[in-house]
Amino acid sequence: MATPLVSTPVKTHHGIFSTKMAGGRMPLTPSPRGRRDSVASNNSSPFTPPRHDSETAKEHVRSVYGGNLSSYFAKSVSRTSRAYRESPKSNIARVRKSPKHLELGASDWSLTGTGPSSTQSPSKERLRKEIPGRTRVGKTTVRIAHNAGDRFIPNRSASEGLVTSGAAKPEENQRPKTSGGDGSSVLASAASAFDIGGRGTDEDLTAALENLGLEDDESSSSYTKPAPDAVAYESSLANACGVNLNTRILAFKPPPPESSKPIDLRAQYNRPLKTAKSQSAQFRRRVQTAPERVLDAPGLLDDYYLNLLDWSSGNQVAIGLERSVYVWSADSGSVSCLLETSPDTYISSVKWSGDGAYVGVGLGTGEVQIWDVEEGTKLRSMYGHESRVGVMGWSKHTLSTGARSGLVFNHDVRIAQHKVAELVSHTSEVCGLEWRSDGAQLATGGNDNLVNIWDARSLSAPKFTKTNHRAAVKALSWCPWQLNLLATGGGSYDRHIHFWNTTTGARTNSIDTGSQVTSLRWSNHYREIVSSSGFPDNSLSIWSYPTLVRNVEIPAHETRVLHSCLSPDGQLLATAAADESLKFWKIFERKPGTSASASREGGVGSKAQMTKSMTIR
Amino acid sequence: MSAPKEKSKVHKLSLKGSSKLVAEFFEYSINSILFQRGVYPPEDFTTVKKYGLNMLVTADDQVKAYIKKIMSQLNKWMLGGKISKLVVVITDKESEEHVERWQFDVQIHGKHTKVLSSRKTADKENDAPGAPEPQAAGTVEKTEKEIQDEIQAIFRQITASVTFLPVLDGDCTFNVLVYADADSEVPVEWGDSDAKEIKDAEKVQLRSFSTNNHRVETMVSYRLAN
Numbered sequence: 052m053a054t055p056l057v058s059t060p061v062k063t064h065h066g067i068f069s070t071k072m073a074g075g076r077m078p079l080t081p082s083p084r085g086r087r088d089s090v091a092s093n094n095s096s097p098f099t100p101p102r103h104d105s106e107t108a109k110e111h112v113r114s115v116y117g118g119n120l121s122s123y124f125a126k127s128v129s130r131t132s133r134a135y136r137e138s139p140k141s142n143i144a145r146v147r148k149s150p151k152h153l154e155l156g157a158s159d160w161s162l163t164g165t166g167p168s169s170t171q172s173p174s175k176e177r178l179r180k181e182i183p184g185r186t187r188v189g190k191t192t193v194r195i196a197h198n199a200g201d202r203f204i205p206n207r208s209a210s211e212g213l214v215t216s217g218a219a220k221p222e223e224n225q226r227p228k229t230s231g232g233d234g235s236s237v238l239a240s241a242a243s244a245f246d247i248g249g250r251g252t253d254e255d256l257t258a259a260l261e262n263l264g265l266e267d268d269e270s271s272s273s274y275t276k277p278a279p280d281a282v283a284y285e286s287s288l289a290n291a292c293g294v295n296l297n298t299r300i301l302a303f304k305p306p307p308p309e310s311s312k313p314i315d316l317r318a319q320y321n322r323p324l325k326t327a328k329s330q331s332a333q334f335r336r337r338v339q340t341a342p343e344r345v346l347d348a349p350g351l352l353d354d355y356y357l358n359l360l361d362w363s364s365g366n367q368v369a370i371g372l373e374r375s376v377y378v379w380s381a382d383s384g385s386v387s388c389l390l391e392t393s394p395d396t397y398i399s400s401v402k403w404s405g406d407g408a409y410v411g412v413g414l415g416t417g418e419v420q421i422w423d424v425e426e427g428t429k430l431r432s433m434y435g436h437e438s439r440v441g442v443m444g445w446s447k448h449t450l451s452t453g454a455r456s457g458l459v460f461n462h463d464v465r466i467a468q469h470k471v472a473e474l475v476s477h478t479s480e481v482c483g484l485e486w487r488s489d490g491a492q493l494a495t496g497g498n499d500n501l502v503n504i505w506d507a508r509s510l511s512a513p514k515f516t517k518t519n520h521r522a523a524v525k526a527l528s529w530c531p532w533q534l535n536l537l538a539t540g541g542g543s544y545d546r547h548i549h550f551w552n553t554t555t556g557a558r559t560n561s562i563d564t565g566s567q568v569t570s571l572r573w574s575n576h577y578r579e580i581v582s583s584s585g586f587p588d589n590s591l592s593i594w595s596y597p598t599l600v601r602n603v604e605i606p607a608h609e610t611r612v613l614h615s616c617l618s619p620d621g622q623l624l625a626t627a628a629a630d631e632s633l634k635f636w637k638i639f640e641r642k643p644g645t646s647a648s649a650s651r652e653g654g655v656g657s658k659a660q661m662t663k664s665m666t667i668r
Numbered sequence: 669m670s671a672p673k674e675k676s677k678v679h680k681l682s683l684k685g686s687s688k689l690v691a692e693f694f695e696y697s698i699n700s701i702l703f704q705r706g707v708y709p710p711e712d713f714t715t716v717k718k719y720g721l722n723m724l725v726t727a728d729d730q731v732k733a734y735i736k737k738i739m740s741q742l743n744k745w746m747l748g749g750k751i752s753k754l755v756v757v758i759t760d761k762e763s764e765e766h767v768e769r770w771q772f773d774v775q776i777h778g779k780h781t782k783v784l785s786s787r788k789t790a791d792k793e794n795d796a797p798g799a800p801e802p803q804a805a806g807t808v809e810k811t812e813k814e815i816q817d818e819i820q821a822i823f824r825q826i827t828a829s830v831t832f833l834p835v836l837d838g839d840c841t842f843n844v845l846v847y848a849d850a851d852s853e854v855p856v857e858w859g860d861s862d863a864k865e866i867k868d869a870e871k872v873q874l875r876s877f878s879t880n881n882h883r884v885e886t887m888v889s890y891r892l893a894n
Binding site: 301307308309310 | 708709730731734738841847849859864
C-alpha cells in the first residue's frame with residue numbers, strides 16, 4: 052500500500068518533502084481505523100496523535116497529514132483510491148481549521164478545513180498559514196475544492212464541527228476538547244447571525260468570519276475576540292426592530308419655503324399642462340388702440356419738465372395751455388377757462404386736490420395759486436419759490452411743490468404761514484412728484500437724475516436717494532395694490548422704468564423701454580402699468596407687472612407724449628402731447644360684470660379673482 | 669487579487685454617471701411631487717422638456733434654492749454610494765400629520781454583486797473548473813434610451829397617481845429624508861430623524877428603473893380616508 056501511494060504524482064507535485072514522507076507513512080497505520088471512523092467524516096486526530104507525539108521534530112507535518120488522511124478516509128472507502136487522492140487533502144487539512152484563512156486569500160483551502168483541523172495541536176496553526184501558500188497550485192486543488200465547497204456553507208460546517216468534536220472525544224485527543232467545542236459553537240452562532248440578519252452585508256460576513264477565526268485561534272494564542280454572541284444578538288435585535296444597523300435616517304432640517312398661497316388641488320388637476328406664455332396669449336385682454344376722444348390743446352407748451360394735465364376725482368380735466376387753465380368736464384363735455392395769468396408768465400403745473408374741488412396752479416414765476424373750480428375764484432396765492440414750479444402734489448391739505456431750483460416745499464394750504472417743510476435734496480429742477488396714497492411717503496424726481504423717497508414724518512433728508520436713472524426723472528407712480536411699490540421712469544438718455552420697494556429701498560425690477568419715459572400710471576384693476584413715451588416712439592405701452600411683458604404698444608401721438616392722467620374710474624387715460632392734442636384712451640376697460648366700485652376700491656381683489664380663473668382654466 | 673481591483677475602478681467610473689442620473693431623477697421627482705400634490709401653487713412651476721415629457725419644475729427662487737441645497741448633498745452621497753432610500757414626506761401644516769410618503773429605494777448593483785461574489789467564490793468550488801466568472805456576466809448593458817423610457821414610465825405613474833391618491837386638504841409642507849449609511853459624512857443641515865411613517869398607510873408600489881449600477885424603486889404610501 053505504502054509504496055504506490057508514495058509514487059503518486061500528486062504528492063510530488065506539492066514538493067514539500069516532509070509531506071511526502073508523511074503521506075507515505077501515514078496510510079499504513081491509520082488504515083484500519085480509518086474505516087471505522089468513516090462515519091465521523093474527518094477525524095484526523097485519532098490516529099495521528101500517538102505517532103506524532105513521539106516524533107517531535109516532524110510532528111506538525113505529520114499531524115497535518117493525519118488530518119488529511121482521515122478526512123479522506125471518511126469519503127473513500129477503498130484505500131487505493133484514497134492514496135491517490137490523499138495528497139491534495141493533506142494540504143487542505145491544515146488550512147481548513149481556521150476560517151481566518153479566508154482572509155488570507157486562500158479561501159478555498161481554509162473553507163474546507165473547519166471541522167477536523169481544529170482538533171489538531173495548536174502549534175500547527177502557524178504552519179497551516181504558510182503551507183497553503185505553497186501547496187495551493189495544481190490540479191489536485193480542484194478536487195479538494197469539491198469537499199471544501201460543500202462544507203463551507205455556514206450551517207453545515209457548524210453542524211459538522213459539532214459532530215466532529217463529539218466524535219473526537221472518545222478517541223485520544225491531543226488538544227483540549229473544549230476548543231473544538233468552542234469553534235463549533237462559534238460557527239453556529241455565526242451561522243445564526245447570518246440567517247437572522249438576512250441582509251447582512253459582506254462586511255458582516257467577513258466580520259463574522261473573523262470572529263470565528265479568532266475563536267479558533269484562541270486555544271493557541273491569547274486573543275480577545277469580539278463576542279460573537281453579541282454580534283448575533285445585536286443583529287437579531289436590529290432585525291426585530293426593523294432597523295438596519297448600518298443606516299441612519301437623515302432629514303434635511305431647514306424648513307421648506309412657505310407656499311405663497313393656499314392651493315386647491317381640485318382646481319389644479321383640471322389644468323392642462325400648458326406653458327404660461329400660451330396661456331397669457333389666450334387670455335390676453337384686448338385693448339382698444341384707437342383713442343376714445345380727441346380734443347385740441349392749442350398752445351400746449353412742449354416742455355418735458357412741466358406738468359400741465361390732471362384729472363380730478365370729480366371727473367374734470369384741467370389743462371394748462373400757455374397762460375390759461377381750462378377745465379373740461381368729462382361728464383358734460385363742456386369746457387371752461389378757469390384762469391388766465393398775467394402776460395409775463397405762464398402756467399407751469401396744475402394739480403387737483405384730492406376732493407376735486409380745488410386746483411393748484413404753479414406759475415413760471417414761482418407763485419402757487421389755489422383756485423376753487425366751482426366758484427371760479429382764486430382762494431390764495433402762496434409764494435416762496437423763486438423759480439418756476441414745475442410739479443405739484445396734494446396730500447390732503449398739504450400741497451407739495453417742486454421748483455426749478457431743486458427745492459420742494461410743503462404748504463399747509465389752511466394756514467397763513469403755509470410753508471411747513473422744505474425738502475432739500477435735489478440740485479436741479481424737480482419735475483416729478485407724487486404722494487403715496489396713504490400720505491406716508493413722497494417720491495420726487497429731478498433733472499439731477501435722482502429719485503428721492505421721503506418719509507412724511509422726517510423730511511429733513513430723503514429716506515432713500517436712488518441714482519440708477521441716467522436722465523431726468525419725471526414719471527413717478529405708486530402702485531395702488533402694493534403700497535411700497537414705486538415705479539419711476541427716466542428721460543431720453545435713460546429710457547428705463549425702475550421698480551422700487553420703498554420699504555427696503557431695493558430695486559425690484561427694471562424695464563428698458565427704448566424711449567424717453569414721460570409718464571407712468573398704474574392701472575387700478577389690472578396688474579398693469581402704462582407708460583407714455585417721447586422720442587422715438589411717441590407711444591403708450593402697457594406692461595404686465597411683475598412679468599414686465601409689454602402687452603400692447605399704441606402709437607398715440609405724432610410728437611412726444613408729455614403728460615398723462617387716469618380718469619377717476621381708472622378706465623380712461625388722457626394724454627397730452629406736443630402735437631397740441633389731448634387724447635383719451637380706453638386702455639383699462641373694465642369687464643362688463645364688475646361694478647365700478649369694485650374695480651376702483653377693490654381693484655386688487657377683483658384682480659386676484661381674475662388671475663385665479665385664468666389659473667383654473 | 670489585481671483583477672477585482674481593476675474591476676472596481678471601471679465600476680467607479682460608470683457609477684459616477686449612474687449616480688448623476690439617479691440624483692437627477694430625484695430632483696425631478698421632488699419637483700413633480702411638489703407640483704402634483706399642490707405643495708406649491710401651480711403658477712410657481714414652469715415646464716421643461718425632460719425624459720421625453722413636459723416636466724414641471726419650480727420657478728420659485730426660494731424653493732429652487734432649497735431643492736438645490738438638498739440635491740448638492742444628495743449628489744455627494746450618491747457618488748459615495750451612501751444612500752439606500754430617499755423619502756419625500758408631505759405633512760399637513762396644521763395637524764402636523766404625515767399624509768403622504770414617497771419612497772425611492774436605491775440599490776447599488778456594485779454593492780450587491782460584491783456580496784454575491786463573495787458567496788460565489790465559495791460556491792465556485794462546486795463549479796466546473798472552466799466555468800466563467802458569474803460577476804462578469806452579471807450586468808447587461810442598458811442603453812440610455814431604455815433607461816429614459818423606464819424613468820418616463822415612472823413619471824407618468826406619479827402624474828397618474830393623483831387619480832387614486834386622496835385629495836390633500838389644507839396647507840401642506842414637505843420634508844426630504846434619506847437613508848444613508850452610518851458612516852456617511854453628514855453636514856449640519858442634516859440631522860437624524862424618524863422615518864416619518866404614515867399610520868395605517870395604504871402602500872402602492874410604482875414602477876422601478878435601473879441603470880447599470882443602480883436600481884430605483886418607487887413607492888407611495890398615503891393615509892387612507894376614513
